[in-house]
Structure formats: structure tokens, C-alpha cells
Amino acid sequence: MPVTNYCKGSLISDGQGGAIVSWNDYRNDPENGLGEEFIYPEIYAQRIDANGDVLWNTSGIKISNAVKHEANGDPAINIYDDNSGGAVFLWDDKLNGIIYTQRVNSTGDLIYDEDKILTDEMVSDDNLTRDSYFRAIPGANGDNLLVAWVKELPEKFVFRVDNIDIGSGNSIAGLGDGSGIRLADEFEFSEHAGIMPCSFSVANNGASGIIVTWLGGVAYPDNRDGYVYANMLSLNSTLPVEFTDFSIKKGNNGYPLLKWITAQETNSSYFGIERSMDGVNFIGIGKVAAAGNSSIEQSYEYTDASLDVLKSQVVYYRIKQTDLDGKYIYTKTLSYKIYPVFKVTLAENPVRETATLYVVSHAATQYQLYVTDLNGRIVASNKGDITKGINNITIPFSRMAKGMYLMNLNIQGNNTIIKVIKN
Numbered sequence: 001m002p003v004t005n006y007c008k009g010s011l012i013s014d015g016q017g018g019a020i021v022s023w024n025d026y027r028n029d030p031e032n033g034l035g036e037e038f039i040y041p042e043i044y045a046q047r048i049d050a051n052g053d054v055l056w057n058t059s060g061i062k063i064s065n066a067v068k069h070e071a072n073g074d075p076a077i078n079i080y081d082d083n084s085g086g087a088v089f090l091w092d093d094k095l096n097g098i099i100y101t102q103r104v105n106s107t108g109d110l111i112y113d114e115d116k117i118l119t120d121e122m123v124s125d126d127n128l129t130r131d132s133y134f135r136a137i138p139g140a141n142g143d144n145l146l147v148a149w150v151k152e153l154p155e156k157f158v159f160r161v162d163n164i165d166i167g168s169g170n171s172i173a174g175l176g177d178g179s180g181i182r183l184a185d186e187f188e189f190s191e192h193a194g195i196m197p198c199s200f201s202v203a204n205n206g207a208s209g210i211i212v213t214w215l216g217g218v219a220y221p222d223n224r225d226g227y228v229y230a231n232m233l234s235l236n237s238t239l240p241v242e243f244t245d246f247s248i249k250k251g252n253n254g255y256p257l258l259k260w261i262t263a264q265e266t267n268s269s270y271f272g273i274e275r276s277m278d279g280v281n282f283i284g285i286g287k288v289a290a291a292g293n294s295s296i297e298q299s300y301e302y303t304d305a306s307l308d309v310l311k312s313q314v315v316y317y318r319i320k321q322t323d324l325d326g327k328y329i330y331t332k333t334l335s336y337k338i339y340p341v342f343k344v345t346l347a348e349n350p351v352r353e354t355a356t357l358y359v360v361s362h363a364a365t366q367y368q369l370y371v372t373d374l375n376g377r378i379v380a381s382n383k384g385d386i387t388k389g390i391n392n393i394t395i396p397f398s399r400m401a402k403g404m405y406l407m408n409l410n411i412q413g414n415n416t417i418i419k420v421i422k423n
Helices: none
Strands: 010-013 019-025 042-048 061-064 077-081 087-093 098-104 116-119 134-138 144-153 156-165 200-204 209-216 227-234 241-250 256-265 268-276 282-289 298-303 314-323 328-330 334-337 342-346 354-361 365-372 378-386 389-396 403-411 414-422
Touching (some): 010 077, 019 077, 061 087, 061 098, 087 144, 098 144, 116 156, 144 200, 241 314, 241 334, 256 268, 256 314, 268 298, 282 298, 282 314, 354 403, 365 389
Antiparallel strands (some): 010 019, 042 061, 077 087, 087 098, 098 116, 134 144, 200 209, 268 314, 314 328, 314 334, 342 354, 365 378
């Protein structure tokens, strides 16, 4: 059985004192996998009894053709006991992001009519040094496989998981389309820490669920490594909420504006907003009511207006979604650089002689103030410096006609518009 020196096999017990082994085979390649043009290998397997005698064809049985893994990396071929003396094989086509499966019985016969595609939505990769982007483990009762894989979306990755019946090779979770169930909303990986999308592990939870742990990275200013995260999902039901987006941007007066979108919600209760100064220790700072039950896209937002009491230059946020039964999941963690935060209030309204604005600032900066009538005509303007702390900005109204005016205060690109009435 020609096997090149860089193709590693896989081995499991057959439960009867023997073993089942698989390997990547180049017997149909004249160059034996060593030619200038790389030829994809085939998957072969063999069963050996307790005495070391082969039980299947002398040269092994062919499981599948053309396994498209990277040329110089470890092939991702996994074998699992089918509890009947045979085995279930899982392998990936890294170049096209496909996970296949096939089952062989105790006598070496293929059970599935053809190689089943578990999903064609796994992240594709032609990098020669990276590990596989899928993991699998037998379920608690031994007649199913729990499978997790990484899917790439624009600017993020997500975990998808499925529950596969060993007997038929079909999805127990009732998905059937290879899309899986989203386990983690999204996650980032820190290149400097060597954390890649293949850095994850799976386990069963002793029931019908899967546990996935992974290394997640956040762009920390001091280049610290990422953290270990985990999530669990019962594969008899879907998550109560599926997030499709979570972002933070600078809102009014420099306060961070958190926005998130859900694709569907089932018995969702509320979203808890949590904040941290170090990316590790989080506290709850607010809640937003959820839609409850929805099959259409829902958009949410929250402004953190309490940053004026903080001294940190960077803060971290995450959303904790809680359903009606008290179960919850987290989004990824996002970092936000604090801009100078301002609080602007009008001292009195209406005014007669002078309008006074009170401005509380985190840092020294400059301002521009324009006063316009309702036709948009500028009737007064002012500019100057703002110091850290409390500032008073005044502008005369004594010569203006009675009526309503708009005061437009611009501080570092943040516009605050206040209506004022002249008596």
C-alpha cells in the first residue's frame, strides 16, 4: 500500500480486540505523491484483528477519491466507532470548505450510497501549515456524532454545529441543508498570539449537547494574548437568538453607541449590556427589551452615557442575551477607544439678553458655535477653547428678534443642536 512519508493515518479500536486504520493512498499516482504536480490522494482503510490479520481486502478498501487537503499538511481524516464493528469516517476538502462522511460496516462494505456532504460552508483555506477547521466527537449515547466547524463571514468567523445520526449520516437536529446551528455569534483571532480559526476543541455534555472551547483574541493595546471561551448548545433545539451583527461607533457627544441585529428570536427576554475596563471583569450597565419571538431581522441599539465618570482610555463591551427560561449567551467582546466625552446643557430657556451653555469635557479641546434662525441663516457665531471640566459658553441674544433659534455646537466633529427661544 503506497503511502508517502508525510501522510499520517488514523487508528481506532474495533471494539473486539482489533483495530481499524485509515490512510491517504497514492497507489494510482505514478509519482507516488512525490511528483512536481501534486496529485490528491485517495482514502483507504483496513481492519485488523487481535492476531494482526487483515479482515478486509488485502490492500484495503477505498473509502473515497480525491481528498483535497493541503499538500504538505496533516490530512484531516477522522475515524469513529459505529458500535457495530465498523467505523464512520469524516474528512475535509479544505480547498472548497466541504466536510464529507462515509460509514463502513464490520465486513468492509460502504453503508452510505455515496459520500455524504455534512456541509459545504466550512471556511476554505489553501494554507499549507494550518490544522483542520472542523472537529467531531461521539455523542453521549454513542449513536451520533457532534460536529463543529468554522464558517467565514465578511470580517468575522462563526461556529456552526450539527448532530449527525451514525446510522443514516443525516442531521438529527433537523437542519438537513448543511448550514448547521450557529453556536457562537462571532469571534476574532489574534494573529500576533498565533491564535487561528482552527484553535478550538469539542466535547459532549453527557446528554444531547456539544461544548466548544476556543481561543479568542481582542485587539488589546498592549498586545496581550486572547482568552479561552466556551459555549454549549443542545442539538435538539436552536439558540433562542441568532445574532448577525454587533458593532460600536462614536455616537452623540462622543458616547459609544452599541448596535446589534438578530436574524431570529425564540422566547427571548432581554439584552444585557456589559462593560469592562480590562476585557476580563464585566459589569452590567443596562438592559434592552427583546422582541420575544421573531422570524424577521430585528435591530437594537444602546448608548453608554455613563462614561463621563470613567478614567480608562479603552473600554470593552459585550451583549448578554437572556431568554424567558433564564438561559443566556454572549456576543463577542468589542473594544472601544474613549473619545473626549461632553455633556451640554442650556442654562435657561427662554432667554432675553444672553444664552449660556454648560459644557462638561473629559479633555481640553476647541469648539465652534453657530446660531441660526429657522430659515438656516447664521445670525451669530463664536469659537474658542474648552478646558477639562466644566465650561461656560455664552453668546448675546439682546439684538435678536423674538422667536426660535437653533444653537449648533461642534466639538471635535460632534454636533449638538439645541433649540432656544428669545423673548
